[in-house]
Amino acid sequence: MSHKIVNLRVRDVRFPTSLEQHGSDAMHTDPDYSAAYVVLDTDSGLKGFGLTFTLGKGTEIVLCAVKALAGLVIGKSLQEIVSNFRGFYRLLTSDGQMRWLGPEKGVIHLATAAVLNAVWDLWARAEGKPLWKLLVDMVKDQMLKEGYPAYTTSCAWLGYSDQQLKQLCSDALKSGWTRFKVKVGADLEDDIRRCRLIRQMIGPSSTLMIDANQRWDVAEAISWVSRLAEVKPLWIEEPTSPDDILGHAAISKALAPLGIGVATGEQCHNRVMFKQFLQASALQFVQIDSCRLGSVNENLAVLLMAYKFQVPVCPHAGGVGLCELVQHLILFDYICVSADLRNRMCEYVDHLHEHFTSPVVIQDAHYMPPKDPGYSCEMLEESVNRHDALCLEKKTKN
Ligand SMILES: C[C@H](O)[C@@H](O)CC(=O)C(=O)O
Numbered sequence: 357m358s359h360k361i362v363n364l365r366v367r368d369v370r371f372p373t374s375l376e377q378h379g380s381d382a383m384h385t386d387p388d389y390s391a392a393y394v395v396l397d398t399d400s401g402l403k404g405f406g407l408t409f410t411l412g413k414g415t416e417i418v419l420c421a422v423k424a425l426a427g428l429v430i431g432k433s434l435q436e437i438v439s440n441f442r443g444f445y446r447l448l449t450s451d452g453q454m455r456w457l458g459p460e461k462g463v464i465h466l467a468t469a470a471v472l473n474a475v476w477d478l479w480a481r482a483e484g485k486p487l488w489k490l491l492v493d494m495v496k497d498q499m500l501k502e503g504y505p506a507y508t509t510s511c512a513w514l515g516y517s518d519q520q521l522k523q524l525c526s527d528a529l530k531s532g533w534t535r536f537k538v539k540v541g542a543d544l545e546d547d548i549r550r551c552r553l554i555r556q557m558i559g560p561s562s563t564l565m566i567d568a569n570q571r572w573d574v575a576e577a578i579s580w581v582s583r584l585a586e587v588k589p590l591w592i593e594e595p596t597s598p599d600d601i602l603g604h605a606a607i608s609k610a611l612a613p614l615g616i617g618v619a620t621g622e623q624c625h626n627r628v629m630f631k632q633f634l635q636a637s638a639l640q641f642v643q644i645d646s647c648r649l650g651s652v653n654e655n656l657a658v659l660l661m662a663y664k665f666q667v668p669v670c671p672h673a674g675g676v677g678l679c680e681l682v683q684h685l686i687l688f689d690y691i692c693v694s695a696d697l698r699n700r701m702c703e704y705v706d707h708l709h710e711h712f713t714s715p716v717v718i719q720d721a722h723y724m725p726p727k728d729p730g731y732s733c734e735m736l737e738e739s740v741n742r743h744d745a746l747c748l749e750k751k752t753k754n
């Protein structure tokens with residue numbers, strides 16, 4: 357069956373997570389976890405669902421970019437696309453006029469990610485497999501019985517009170533979590549207090565990471581993290597601008613004697629930037645994002661580059677739908693690329709999974725391999741309608 361794409365719909369879906377400071381960090385103090393949510397309709401009736409992640413405002417701009425790309429997608433059959441996927445990727449990313457908006461970065465690349473995620477979802481559905489299995493079966497068949505190791509960021513968002521942090525951390529420990537990420541970067545004394553608190557709760561054998569979300573300049577990052585070395589963080593995430601590759605390299609070199617690595621990637625524009633981070637030894641943990649890069653296509657390239665440089669991949673997943681999508685990629689990485697779990701873990705945030713038809717399954721702090729066909733992108737229609745920014749705008753006007 358050809359599954360010819362006959363229509364592309366895109367919705368602006370926003371969740372008011374900022375009201376309870378879910379997702380808050382040193383730079384994003386009021387994040388509303390949102391998505392540009394794409395649905396591909398085909399002549400066979402099969403649909404493909406995709407999304408890219410945003411923080412609320414500006415999602416309407418991503419929708420415009422998706423609509424601008426639609427003309428390159430509608431009329432193509434799935435078979436035509438996957439028989440030359442590289443050519444299709446280049447078609448979307450190398451349009452003579454639209455590439456000026458990037459190339460392969462910013463809003464146009466977020467829109468490309470959403471469209472390509474929907475194409476991969478359509479392909480996996482057509483094959484009757486979860487995406488990770490579609491990828492793995494292209495190479496070989498292995499299974500992960502105990503699931504893939506995860507870490508949680510949901511105990512220590514920057515806007516949470518110490519009381520919330522203690523309660524959430526205590527609950528997480530009871531559920532078997534042993535890897536925790538803490539948001540830092542706004543106030544040093546506050547960071548020292550909160551990091552000491554969580555380290556004291558989780559004990560010396562659990563793993564702690566810290567995340568500054570691009571808050572500092574290079575020298576500030578080195579001195580600030582040095583003050584937090586007492587809690588033995590495995591990594592400092594996004595210590596400075598995500599574009600400052602040599603800055604990351606300087607921070608990495610300075611913190612190495614303290615045994616603290618650098619992690620980044622959630623706002624890394626594309627595979628070319630990752631190449632330079634790896635060549636410059638500017639990171640010790642590659643944090644791919646399923647909706648920032650050009651979908652599976654570009655993420656596979658980064659997985660292979662990370663393996664070539666022997667740098668572990670620890671995917672970013674702090675955003676609506678990001679856990680659902682990136683679990684497929686990290687399963688592929690383990691089964692077909694790295695075959696290694698040392699210093700590897702996938703982020704998990706405990707928000708908004710109820711809005712998906714195939715939400716992630718976490719057991720004992722591990723991602724259990726998805727079973728449903730597709731890329732786990734499909735949202736409940738009721739959720740999309742209830743959180744569609746356009747519908748919300750009309751309601752407030754009436
Ligand atoms: C604004 C987002 O919640 C961001 O803080 C997520 C993030 O940096 C992470 O999950 O890592």
Ligand SMILES: [Mg+2]
Pocket residue numbers: 567569593594622672674
């Ligand atoms: Mg982060």
